Amino acid sequence: MQQEMLEREEIANRKKHWVRAVTACSSRCIFCLDMDTPRNVFLEVDDVKAELARGREELDADKVIISGGEATLHPKFPEMITYARSIGYERVQTVTNGWKFADKDFYRRCMKAGLGEITFSLHGHTAQLHDRLTRHPGSFKRLLKGMIRAVRDPYGPIVNVDVVINKQNVPYLDKIIALCSSLGVYEFDLLHVIPQSEAFRQRDQLFYDVLEHKEVLHKVFRLNQHPRFVIWTNRFPISYLEGLEDLIQDPHKMLDEVNGRRYQVRRYIDTGNTLDCRQPERCKHCFIESFCTTMERTIETQNQNKLDVWYGSVDKGIPFGASRRGLTVQDASQIPDGIPLEIRSDAAFPLCKPEQDIRWIAKTAAQLSSWLENLPANQSMEIELNRETAAWMLQNKVLIQNKSEQLTIHQPSYEKMKQAVENDVENPRSFFDSLDQPIRSSGLPICLLGPAKWTKKNTRLYEHMFKEGRLQSDRLAKNHIEEHYFGKSERCRDCVYTTRCDGLHINMIRAQGLALLNPQSEQTQPLPPQKIRILNGAKPQVAAPSLPGFAPPKEPPRDPLAILAEEREKQKEERRALRMAKRDQ
Secondary structure (H helix, E strand, C coil), rough: HHHHHHEEEEEEHCCCEEEECCCCCCCCCCCCCCCCCCCCCCCCCCHHHHHHHHHHHHCCCEEEECCCCCHHHCCCHHHHHHHHCCCCEEEEEEEECCHHHHHHHHHHHHHHCCCCCCEEEEECHHHHHHHHHHHHCCHHHHHHHHHHHHHHHHCCEEEEEEECCCCCCCCHHHHHHHHHHHHCCCECCCCCCCCCHCCCCCCHHHHHCCCHHHHHHHHHHEEEEHCEEEEECCCCHHHHCCCHHHHHHCCCCCHHHHHHCHHHHHHHHHHHCCCCCCCCHHHCCCCCCHHHHHHHHHHHHCCCCCCEEEEEEEEEECCCCCEEEEEEEEHHHHHCCCCCCCEECCCCCCCCCCCCEEEEEEHHHHHHHHHHCCCCCCEEEEEEECHHHHHHHCCCHHHHHHHHEEEEEEEECCCCCCCCCCCCCCCCCHHHHHHHCCCCCCCCHHCCCCCCCCCCCEEEEEHHEEEEEEEEEHHHHHHHHHHHCCCCCCHHHHHCCCCHHEEEHHHHHHHCHHCCCCCCCCCCCCCCCCCCCCHHCCCCCCCCCCCCCCCCCCCCCHHHHHHHHHHHHHHHHHHHHHHHHHHHH
């Protein structure tokens, strides 16, 4: 199973780029996430081509998804495909309601242009259900016609189906899958309805209790174990996938989600004006709530000068109240005098500067062997828990005990599941039970610590996350995946620590499963501080100061679609005023 998951991770992490061609759409889906964007906008071909080129030049993407709205409505859609292929994209994909592909000539033009993958959006197993959800009579019939044509074409594209799971279609999800498989489609992207735009306005008709429909959901999800089927989940809550962790969406999807809101995120970072969607009733249903919480906590750390370690230059001062400067070095000669430090290295050189306040990060057995016995009394060490260091510590329990007041065992997190599989101790609770010492530990929930004592993990910021002195949304999103993307089991809701625990890092969950978590019915350790999240009432932050030596932020760039919406509204007002003036003459 792990090997299959690692193969899926490679597929999911293929560099791809989303490019919007239109906001127009022939459907009016009840769960549409784009209903609040200016409708019926057809982007200029040159602008679309420029964005296609940016994906190749800046992002090194080899796959592009030309989307909308309904991208096939753009009169130059085939031309966009041809251009994308000409500049080096190996595959061009579109996500479609299928209406246009019912037209044989249109389908052939797209194939000739080089369209390599079509994702049909099918939301019901009958015309009555699908057409009701899309609010587009006849859409079911035309979608099936286009899909059958593509499936039967021996030289045709990859064909798959996405389904937005909601209250109206979740009872019939297995029937939707059965219909598609009867037509020769076996790959599915199952999207959990989220509280954006029209979907939030229609939430009474769309939001559903996952546990109430767990049987049919898991029936369909388990098809991923069948050699013919490929099932992906999209924005589906982690907590409900216990036993099906192979279907947890790749964490890097968060980068796409944040990129789609990059203008709002930039605005919040630079002005303190929150995302338009920020409402407690929405946030508790939202896939990106965990990112928004990381953003909130990061800005709070900056505003309240609560940073522990700054990894970056200090010629203009250490920012945000950091008590240490972090450095990655190759040997002792690179360690400066004076200020408190946190030192990382791949080497195991002899410890130095015994008079200086240094925290050493040990991540190998060689470093522990070289450093621990000689650790000066005024210095400390954070031991990264991995298979190598765990084995060493179990073989040197006495030394660990003698130095325990200077030590913290930290469970690191990783950007990719592959790293977690290679490094993480299997079942950390077993390790701590075997070590059998009340040593401080961070990065894990209390239920996995046994005799060890929970302590908060250090907050760290890195210079590469900033540009011109300001935190960057894409780099913050990547840092969220690397260090702050945690999840819990549905069972954890009954744990005495539930409001004070973020759970396990996403890639440890994917590698070892939610079953690791053991909700506690009784308090066995002092209560950690409350974990305030966006979904349970975290207050918006004011904009954080810039890094020392940099100017305050400029006015953030505005979303071109928002500008377009204002222009169109202004034009409507002008036309309305003109009509009234003529009427009054």
